[in-house]
Amino acid sequence: MIKAPQDFWAGLLFVAAGLFVLIAGRDYPVGTASRMAIGYFPNVLGWALCVIGGLIAIRALMVHGASAPRFALRPLLPLVAVAAFGCLLQPAGLVVATIALIVVSNFGSDRFRPLDALGLTLVLVPFNWIVFVWALGLPLPVFPWT
Amino acid sequence: MFRGLLKIALVPVSLVALSTAALAQAYPSKPIKLVVPFSAGAISDGVARFVSDRAGKLLGTTFVIENKAGANGSIGAREVATAEPDGYTLIVSSNSAHAANLYLYKSLTYDPVKDFVPVTGLTQNPHLVVIRSGLPAKDLKEFIAYAKANDGKLSWGTGNSGSLANASALMSKTGFKAVKASYKSQPQAVVDLLAGRIDFMTVDYFNVGEHMTAGTLKALAVTSKNRLDALPNIPPVAATVPGYEVVGWIAMFAPAKTPEAIVGKLNKAFTDVLKSKEVQDYMQSRGMLPFPTTPAELGAFQKQQITQWAEMLELAGVERQ
C-alpha cells in the first residue's frame, strides 16, 4: 500500500519534528504579524513542517519510490566513540581519550583488526600531542594527572 | 593536661598558618590561568591581555588567558567559582557576569558575591550618547527636547545589554519614549545609525571613534560621572541629568577562600600596572577609565552595581529568565 516507504518515513519524521516544535513552543507568546513575538516564527515553522511532512507521506502512498531503509547498529559506534572522547578528555587527558576513541570507533568497522587499533594509537597519540598541544598550544590535559 | 593538649593542637594549626604564609611567599611559582568570559579580540579581552601581560612581569610569572565566552559570562564565571582557591585560577569579569546576571537569570549556577573574593577593579567603560547625522540637535539638552517633542517617534538601537540598560535609563530619567531595535552586536547597530535607519544609541567609544572624527556620527554626552580625558569636548550626561552615572566595568575576582595574602599580592601588582602611564594612555585612548581599587572597595562597588543593574534592566523591560 505504501509505494515509497523511504519517503513515507521521511514524511513522518518531518511531521514529528513539526509537532515537536509546536508542542515545545506552545507557551511562547505569539504576537501578531506586525508585532511578532518569540513564538510567531516557531509556530509558523511547526505548521510548515507538518504540512511538508504530510505532503511527502501522502505522495509516498501514490508514487513509487525507494524502499525502507535498514539501519545497522555497528556503524554507530564511531558516534559512541566521539561521546566517549568528550567524556574522558578532561578527567583522563588526551592520551586516554584518544585510545578510547580509536578502539571504540575501530569496532565500528567489520574489517576491524586489533593491530589496526595499536598502530593507529602509536601514530596518532604522539602526532596529536605535537600538533595540538605543543605547536598550537591548545589547553588540553594530556595525562590523567595533569 | 589540658595545657598539654592545647600545645599539641597548636602545632598543626601553626603549621597550617605557616604553610599558608609560605604559600603566599612562594606565590606565584607557576603560570596563572586567567579566565576571560569574552571572545578573543573583544575590547575587554584586549584590555585583560594588555594589563595581565604587564602585571605578570611585575609578579615574575605569566598569565595564560582562557577565553570562555557564553551565557553572558556565566559559563566562565562558574568555572572559576568551582576552581581551587590557590590563586592560580582567576577571572576577569564584568558587570554582566558579576552583577547583571543575578537579575537576568532566575537560577544562576553560581553566586557572584559568595563564590568569589574581589581582587581589584580594572576598567570602567562609559558609553557615549550618539545620534545620527542629520538629527537636529546640537547637544544633549536639545536632543532631549527634540525627543520629547517627538515622543514615541524616534528609534534607537542596542547591540548588548550594557547599551540597552544605558539608553533605557536615559529615557526613563528624562521622560521620553522611543522604539527599540535590537541587534546582535554593537557594530551592526552602528551601521544602521550611520545609514540613518535609527536615530540614536548609547555605545562605547571604541565602536564609533572614527565615525565621530569623520563627522558621520555625533556624540552628545558621555555616561560617566566626569568627562573623559580623551574627549574633553564631550560633557557628561550628568551635566544635564544630575546624578546620572551608568558605566560598564571589568574587574578581577578570585574564587572564594583564596588566601588574603595572595589576593593582596595580586591587588598590588595590578593596581601598580593600572597606575602606570603606559596603561593609562592605552585605556584613555580607547575611551576607558582605569579603575584600580582595594578588594574591599570592589566588593562594595559590586554590591551597589547589582542593585543598580537590576533596577535598570527591570526598567528596560528585560524579563528574567
Add this chain to the structure above:
Amino acid sequence: MELLANLTHGFDVAVTPINLLYCLFGVTLGTLIGVLPGIGPAATLAMLLPMTFSLSPITSLIMLAGIYYGSQYGGSTTAILVNLPGEASSAVTTLDGYQMARQGRAGAALGVAAIGSFVAGTVATLLLAVFAPPLSKVALSFGSPEYFSLMVFGLIGAVVLASGSLLKAIGMVLLGLATGLVGPDIETGNQRFTFGAENLYDGINVVIVAMGLFAFAEIVLNLDHTEERRSYTKDVHGLLPSLEDLRRIVNPVLRGTTIGSFLGVLPGGGPLLAAFAAYTVEKKVASDPSRFGRGAIEGAAAPESANNAGAQTSFIPLLTLGIPTTATMALMLGAMTMQGINPGPQVVSKSPDLFWGMIASMWLGNAMLVVLNLPMIGIWVRLLTVPYRLLYPAILLFCCIGLTSLDNRAFDLYLGAAFGFAGYVLLKLGCEPAPFLLGFILGPSMEENLRRALVLSRGDFAVLVEQPISAAFLLAAAALLVAVIVPAVRKRREEAFHE
C-alpha cells in the same frame, strides 16, 4: 595614475623580508588550520593574538589576514577529501567536490579549487584596491528589509541546491530553520528551545552542526554496508585537472568571483552566502543540471571562487567602516585596535601604508597559497589511498579535537555525535544535509531582520517592497521559486502521464 602609484607603494611595504616571512607563515598556518577540522581561524587568531604584540601593526595584520584567507583554502581541502567543510562556506564545495573525490578525481577537484580561488583572490584584491570606498557605501545601504529579502532569496536558493527530492529539500530547510532558533532571541533576550540547558544558552555552534551532519554522518554511512554504496575508489585518475576541466571552469570561476566579491562586502553576507549563491547560479545556467551533486566540476569551482572572493572583499567593511562581518573579522578588528589602528572612513588617507600594504600582501598571499597547495595535492590524494578502516578513526580524532577547541566542553562533542546520528538517519531517508545547514545559518538571521524591519517601520509590511533593493531580491526570489517549481510540476505531470 594614482592607483598604480598606490599599488607600487603597497608592494614596497609588503615585499620586505619580514612582511613576506609573516605572510608565508600566516597562509601556511591558515591552510593547516583550515584542513584541521573544527579549528577555525577564530580559534587560531585567538591563540596568536599575544604574538602580535611583538610585531609591527602592518606585519601582524598581514599575518592574521593570511591566516584568514589561508583557512579558506584549507577548508576546501577537507570538504573535498572527507566531506567535512573546514569552513562553513566550504559546505557547498562538499556537494560536488566530495563526489568527485569518491570517483577518484580528488586531484582535479583540489586543483580547480586552488586555481579558482587564486583567480577570485586576484580579482577581488583588485576590486578592493579600486572600489573600497564605493563598495563600503553598498555595505551601508543594506538595512533590515534588504537583509530579510536577501535571506529569503537565499533560502529559496537553498532548495535549488538539492539534487534529490524537492519536497524533502524544503523539509530540510525548515528543519534547519527550526534548529537555528535554539538559543536567545535577539529582541527580548529570552531563551527558545533550550529547556534550561545552560550549554545551549548561546545557541548551537554551526561548526558542531557541520561536523555532525556532514563528516560524522558520512563516516557512519560509509561503515554501513547494508546500503548499496559505491565504494570509495582507490584508483586515482590523474593528479591535476585536465585541459578539458580547465576549459569548463572558466565561466563558473568568473561568475563565482563576481557573486562572491559583491556578497562578501555585506556585513552578514560573507563567503557562505556567496558560495551557495554561485552554486545555485551554476546549476541554473548549466545545460545539464542533473550532473550537479554527482561530481560536476563546475559545482566545485564556482563556490570556491565565490567564497575566496567573498573572504577578500569582507575586508572592505572592516577596513573602511570598522565593521566586522564575521566573528573572525571581529577578532582581527580586536587585533587592530590593540595595535592602535582604528579602521574607519579615513583609514585609506590616514594610514596608506597599512591599507595598500595589506592589499599588496593579500595578492601575494593568494599567490603563495596556490604555490603551496598545488604540490600538496599529490600528498592529499595519496592519503586517500590509505584503507578506510585506518583513515576514519584519524578523521574522527581530528574532528573531536577541533570540537573541543571551540569552547572546551564535553557537551559540544555529545551534541556533535547527536547530529551525526541525526545526519545518518536523514541520509538513510533520502534527505540531504546541505539545505539543512543553510536553513540553520540563514533562518535566524532572516527572522531577526524581519522583526527588526517591522519594528522600525512600525508594523508596516510595505517597507519590504518599498525599498528598491529589498523589492529586487524578493522579486528574484519569486522568480527563482517559479523556475524551481515549474520543471518539477512538469516532471510530475509526465510521471503521472506515464503511469
